[in-house]
Amino acid sequence: xxPVHRTxxxxxxxxxxxxxxxxxxxxxxxxxxxxxAWNLTLAGEEEEKVLTLAEVRxxxxxxxxxxxxxxxxxxxxxxxxxxxxxxxxIDMTGGAGEDDLIYVSAEDGYxxxxxxxxxxxxxxxxxxxxxxxxxxxxxxxxxxYEQDGxxxxxxxxxxxxxxVITETPDVxxxxxxxxxxxxxxEVKSG
Amino acid sequence: xxxxxxxxxxxxxxxxxxxxxxxxxxxxRTVLTVVPAGSLLxxxxxxxxxxxxxxxxxxVRVEGHGSIQAVRQVTDLGxxxxxxxxxxxxxxxxxxYIPMGEGEGNYTDWYASFAENEMVIAYTDRSTxxxxxxxxxxxxxxxxxxVRVGFSNPMLDACGYRALMVTALAGEHYSEPxxxxxxxxxxxxxxxxxxxxxxxxxxxxxxxxxxxxxxxxIRDGSIYLLSLLDAGGIDYAFEYRSVAEGHxxxxxxxxxxxxxxxxxxxxxxRKVQVTLGFQRFRSVGSERIxxxxxxxxxxxxxxxxxxxxxxxxxxLLDAFQKERAGWPAPMDAGPGAAMAYHATD
Numbered sequence: 001x002x003p004v005h006r007t008x009x010x011x012x013x014x015x016x017x018x019x020x021x022x023x024x025x026x027x028x029x030x031x032x033x034x035x036x037a038w039n040l041t042l043a044g045e046e047e048e049k050v051l052t053l054a055e056v057r058x059x060x061x062x063x064x065x066x067x068x069x070x071x072x073x074x075x076x077x078x079x080x081x082x083x084x085x086x087x088x089x090i091d092m093t094g095g096a097g098e099d100d101l102i103y104v105s106a107e108d109g110y111x112x113x114x115x116x117x118x119x120x121x122x123x124x125x126x127x128x129x130x131x132x133x134x135x136x137x138x139x140x141x142x143x144x145y146e147q148d149g150x151x152x153x154x155x156x157x158x159x160x161x162x163x164v165i166t167e168t169p170d171v172x173x174x175x176x177x178x179x180x181x182x183x184x185x186e187v188k189s190g
Numbered sequence: 191x192x193x194x195x196x197x198x199x200x201x202x203x204x205x206x207x208x209x210x211x212x213x214x215x216x217x218x219r220t221v222l223t224v225v226p227a228g229s230l231l232x233x234x235x236x237x238x239x240x241x242x243x244x245x246x247x248x249x250v251r252v253e254g255h256g257s258i259q260a261v262r263q264v265t266d267l268g269x270x271x272x273x274x275x276x277x278x279x280x281x282x283x284x285x286x287y288i289p290m291g292e293g294e295g296n297y298t299d300w301y302a303s304f305a306e307n308e309m310v311i312a313y314t315d316r317s318t319x320x321x322x323x324x325x326x327x328x329x330x331x332x333x334x335x336x337v338r339v340g341f342s343n344p345m346l347d348a349c350g351y352r353a354l355m356v357t358a359l360a361g362e363h364y365s366e367p368x369x370x371x372x373x374x375x376x377x378x379x380x381x382x383x384x385x386x387x388x389x390x391x392x393x394x395x396x397x398x399x400x401x402x403x404x405x406x407x408i409r410d411g412s413i414y415l416l417s418l419l420d421a422g423g424i425d426y427a428f429e430y431r432s433v434a435e436g437h438x439x440x441x442x443x444x445x446x447x448x449x450x451x452x453x454x455x456x457x458x459x460r461k462v463q464v465t466l467g468f469q470r471f472r473s474v475g476s477e478r479i480x481x482x483x484x485x486x487x488x489x490x491x492x493x494x495x496x497x498x499x500x501x502x503x504x505x506l507l508d509a510f511q512k513e514r515a516g517w518p519a520p521m522d523a524g525p526g527a528a529m530a531y532h533a534t535d
Contacts, residue, residue, distance in 0.1 A: 071346050071411035072228035072254035101397050108266050109472025113397040123400065125409065132417060174410045176346055190397075 043186040044093025064165030068175035078169035083144035099190035227277035272499040279486035305518035308451020310441040312434035317425035333372035340424035353428030359448035377406035397467040436516030
């Protein structure tokens with residue numbers, strides 16, 4: 001039998017530590033991952049589809065490193081992203097021709113326009129850590145729903161954000177096409 | 191509980207709390223979020239340091255954006271920003287003199303214009319034609335097929351559409367109608383061709399600003415053009431004078447009739463307009479009309495620290511009254527030189 005007079009202070013100290021940590025928010029219980037209600041509209045030239053976030057997640061995934069830089073040189077990343085190839089989504093409503101343009105727009109009113117070459121990961125400018133231009137390695141354009149193994153947070157542009165990915169974490173791409181909060185992808189004839 | 195046990199418990203608690211970052215050992219500083227246009231970043235580094243020296247209780251956090259994105263942090267994105275400073279004064283009334291919500295006041299009802307800038311042609315010693323370019327012949331040098339020219343993306347950066355305006359105005363100023371095509375327009379497929387009607391020159395851009403040859407290079411922002419200039423990827427870049435000076439480049443001053451830096455020529459500038467290829471933001475239209483480059487600053491109505499924000503704003507206005515290398519120029523006297531504008535003006 002363990003003597004009571006030795007365990008009581010230790011137990012008390014432990015309880016106090018636990019209470020203190022909870023009070024100051026250091027041991028907050030992990031927030032459960034919630035499925036966010038979010039619809040993605042895919043508008044082809046003749047067909048339109050609306051996918052839920054769960055339906056987007058159920059499509060064949062792709063993943064890679066994403067690292068972006070703002071127009072004034074602020075770097076964001078690198079992070080590991082998982083999502084769906086933008087080209088695969090566009091194929092669901094009939095695909096895009098060589099002269100077509102792809103309008104990717106977002107809840108906050110932001111719009112960016114891609115061409116068919118960019119859909120294939122071409123014609124993006126890439127930089128090294130010192131923001132010197134480098135020859136672009138193979139790039140892919142995805143609609144990401146996961147960042148570093150976690151659902152993409154709203155503050156990071158989630159639940160769906162356009163991300164340009166590479167195989168290595170040291171390639172930086174221009175941030176302007178990284179549309180946050182994507183809710184519509186539309187193909188328009190060029 | 192024995193006395194040593196109690197002491198131990200307190201010690202553990204203190205150590206835990208400290209290691210978890212739950213106690214603040216230094217006095218708390220007020221964090222002031224300042225969102226300026228990219229071309230103000232260099233001067234704001236100095237303003238921030240000097241201001242914090244005088245006000246050690248305030249921690250200024252500068253977060254640079256393009257001017258429109260700077261305003262959108264407050265309006266479309268709903269962030270609580272203390273100070274907004276832009277490179278195009280018209281953006282504040284256009285985008286912020288609107289209600290924050292139903293029945294609420296505007297994001298702001300005033301701004302102070304505090305500096306001005308002008309467009310120049312930046313280059314280095316290694317640029318093709320560097321030994322012969324002058325303020326008189328610059329347009330002929332840039333029009334040469336072997337001379338590579340860069341500007342920032344007009345979709346993203348005011349300096350980008352201003353580059354197009356300067357080139358269009360140059361065609362009028364020098365009476366050389368083919369100049370725009372020779373320097374910029376001919377590098378696109380189909381070519382970008384200014385349309386002239388009722389005294390106004392209008393340039394309509396495609397959705398994707400993708401040059402079809404190597405003569406013209408477009409990048410997201412000024413810093414990438416400067417990097418390209420350093421690396422010899424382009425020979426000349428359209429830049430703000432303060433940016434060229436701040437980065438130690440050579441530059442050609444342009445005539446006041448076309449450099450967008452003279453309020454006396456505001457009527458001439460207004461004769462050129464650029465229509466962007468698409469409406470990037472639902473909250474801002476696609477038309478850009480030529481006007482003098484004037485910087486403006488405001489404190490949003492929902493700024494979390496309005497007192498400190500006004501303190502910083504006054505400090506900045508004072509700092510910008512002096513001519514400094516690499517800074518946008520102080521506002522001089524002349525037409526439209528009033529400092530503060532209100533919604534009722």
